[in-house]
Amino acid sequence: MVMEMEEGVKDNSAVSTPKSRHTNQSRSLLPIRLLQILLLLLVLTLGISVVGIHMIKFLKFQHLDPVAPTTLISMYDHGTVALDSFIRPPLNVWHTMNDSELLWRASMVPRRNGYPFKRVPKLAFMFLTKGSLPFAPLWEMFFKGNEGLYSIYVHSLPNYKSSFSKSSVFYRRYIPSQAVAWGEMSMAEAERRLLANALLDISNEWFVLVSESCVPLRGFGFIYNYISGSRYSFMGCADEEGRDGRGRYNIEMEPEITLSQWRKGSQWFEINRKLALEIVQDTTYYPKFKEFCKQPCYNDEHYFPTMLAVKHRILLANRTLTWTDWSRGGAHPATFGKADVTETFLKKLPGAKSCLYNDQQSQVCYLFARKFSPSALEPLLKLAPKILGF
Numbered sequence: 001m002v003m004e005m006e007e008g009v010k011d012n013s014a015v016s017t018p019k020s021r022h023t024n025q026s027r028s029l030l031p032i033r034l035l036q037i038l039l040l041l042l043v044l045t046l047g048i049s050v051v052g053i054h055m056i057k058f059l060k061f062q063h064l065d066p067v068a069p070t071t072l073i074s075m076y077d078h079g080t081v082a083l084d085s086f087i088r089p090p091l092n093v094w095h096t097m098n099d100s101e102l103l104w105r106a107s108m109v110p111r112r113n114g115y116p117f118k119r120v121p122k123l124a125f126m127f128l129t130k131g132s133l134p135f136a137p138l139w140e141m142f143f144k145g146n147e148g149l150y151s152i153y154v155h156s157l158p159n160y161k162s163s164f165s166k167s168s169v170f171y172r173r174y175i176p177s178q179a180v181a182w183g184e185m186s187m188a189e190a191e192r193r194l195l196a197n198a199l200l201d202i203s204n205e206w207f208v209l210v211s212e213s214c215v216p217l218r219g220f221g222f223i224y225n226y227i228s229g230s231r232y233s234f235m236g237c238a239d240e241e242g243r244d245g246r247g248r249y250n251i252e253m254e255p256e257i258t259l260s261q262w263r264k265g266s267q268w269f270e271i272n273r274k275l276a277l278e279i280v281q282d283t284t285y286y287p288k289f290k291e292f293c294k295q296p297c298y299n300d301e302h303y304f305p306t307m308l309a310v311k312h313r314i315l316l317a318n319r320t321l322t323w324t325d326w327s328r329g330g331a332h333p334a335t336f337g338k339a340d341v342t343e344t345f346l347k348k349l350p351g352a353k354s355c356l357y358n359d360q361q362s363q364v365c366y367l368f369a370r371k372f373s374p375s376a377l378e379p380l381l382k383l384a385p386k387i388l389g390f
């Protein structure tokens with residue numbers, strides 16, 4: 001290219017030298033010839049540049065230099081891959097995944113032991129509600145000062161709009177939900193949806209299911225230590241005779257589930273991450289319960305206890321942490337209001353029954369209690385510092 005240019009310059013100077021002083025005709029022809037040469041040079045220059053650029057591109061693709069960022073990466077526009085984006089909990093619990101996508105995503109497990117970052121195990125509180133949380137002020141007191149040790153997830157009616165302010169622990173903690181019918185599979189599905197959402201935060205290690213009418217019976221620190229220090233997960237898991245136990249079993253569930261594997265437990269559980277994963281990944285027992293456990297079979301009392309007991313019964317404490325009063329009989333437990341909530345009443349609840357904790361006799365068996373009506377909030381707030389220790 002450079003050579004051509006130099007020649008062009010030479011030609012140019014040759015044409016314009018005083019030596020070329022000829023006839024009038026040749027003089028008038030000179031500028032045209034000059035133009036022709038210039039044009040030719042221009043075309044040549046352009047041609048060479050175009051070929052050159054293409055050659056460079058071609059060579060780049062052949063080499064795909066690993067040091068410099070390649071065109072292939074920028075094509076996907078993912079940015080840099082960093083661990084941070086994987087281990088940080090999502091800022092917003094809202095997402096656009098449907099249940100199949102969510103369960104698939106939530107079932108992913110690291111296979112390598114240990115964590116290459118500082119992981120503080122958290123307690124995930126999963127609220128199964130219609131929408132409103134009448135005991136929110138009590139829970140706010142309970143969680144205060146324990147940031148980083150818990151996460152909250154709320155399942156509500158799908159169209160419920162919560163109105164918690166930015167300063168509330170419940171602000172933006174409502175997950176994408178679906179309608180729940182009492183005693184139907186949709187109940188177990190809602191619980192599984194809560195577990196799946198909570199599993200997306202890799203720091204959540206223990207998962208507690210509570211309802212809008214549940215209240216804590218002890219301070220956060222006590223509950224955190226009790227659950228994190230337990231060798232077992234708190235899932236009720238009884239082989240019960242009679243109509244409300246083995247009587248709810250359906251022989252059609254064989255061979256996946258046999259009568260001797262059939263278990264019953266309270267709906268209100270606390271399980272660790274390993275068992276939570278077991279639930280979201282289950283595709284064996286779920287179809288059996290969906291098809292063959294219908295009223296008067298209540299799948300929320302049988303599905304998780306039975307499926308977990310088949311493979312992991314040595315991990316279960318076979319009791320629940322949530323006190324409920326069934327003494328009146330019937331399908332629904334007793335509800336307690338303003339007049340019932342006294343100092344004596346609250347004091348006796350944690351030890352209302354004797355139990356084992358890590359295979360030792362324990363005074364404290366219940367950490368939560370239900371059912372309470374909204375009118376109980378006022379006496380609970382008053383008694384909380386003294387009785388509940390928060």
Ligand SMILES: *[C@@H]1O[C@H](CO)[C@@H](O)[C@H](O)[C@H]1NC(C)=O
Pocket residue numbers: 098099100101
């Ligand atoms: C979720 O969405 C995927 C992709 O559109 C679809 O194949 C799947 O059936 C959906 N699952 C549910 C439970 O709606």
Ligand SMILES: *[C@@H]1O[C@H](CO)[C@@H](O)[C@H](O)[C@H]1NC(C)=O
Pocket residue numbers: 232237309313314316317318
């Ligand atoms: C719970 O019950 C199972 C039998 O279903 C038993 O194997 C397990 O040891 C029990 N767990 C505890 C903590 O007692």
